[in-house]
Amino acid sequence: MRSRADLRTRPDSPFGLGKPGRVALRFKADLRPLKDYARNELPTDSILRAVIVTEPDELDPEVFLRKVPLWTKLLRRESKTKR
Numbered sequence: 564m565r566s567r568a569d570l571r572t573r574p575d576s577p578f579g580l581g582k583p584g585r586v587a588l589r590f591k592a593d594l595r596p597l598k599d600y601a602r603n604e605l606p607t608d609s610i611l612r613a614v615i616v617t618e619p620d621e622l623d624p625e626v627f628l629r630k631v632p633l634w635t636k637l638l639r640r641e642s643k644t645k646r
Contacts (some may be wrong), residue, residue, distance in 0.1 A: 591621035611637040 598616055605612035611634060622630070 590624070592624050592627035593621055594618050594627075595620050609641060611641055 594615070598618070598620070601609075601612045601615040605615075614637065615634065618630075
């Protein structure tokens with residue numbers, strides 16, 4: 564079994580870039596469940612629904628995390644207008 568240091572320094576590791584101390588995960592955020600939820604649960608005139616459905620099926624984690632605040636603001640705005 565490799566140590567954590569090996570995972571961080573090996574270039575063939577899915578967890579590292581091959582440089583000591585640099586860790587980057589190589590995976591994508593799968594938006595398909597979120598897109599299905601938006602299609603099935605959000606109203607057809609929802610801006611949030613339109614935004615989420617037009618996103619690609621997979622995003623880099625950094626990109627996904629940058630989009631979450633916008634989606635949250637849209638959700639809050641839409642929930643306030645429905646009251």
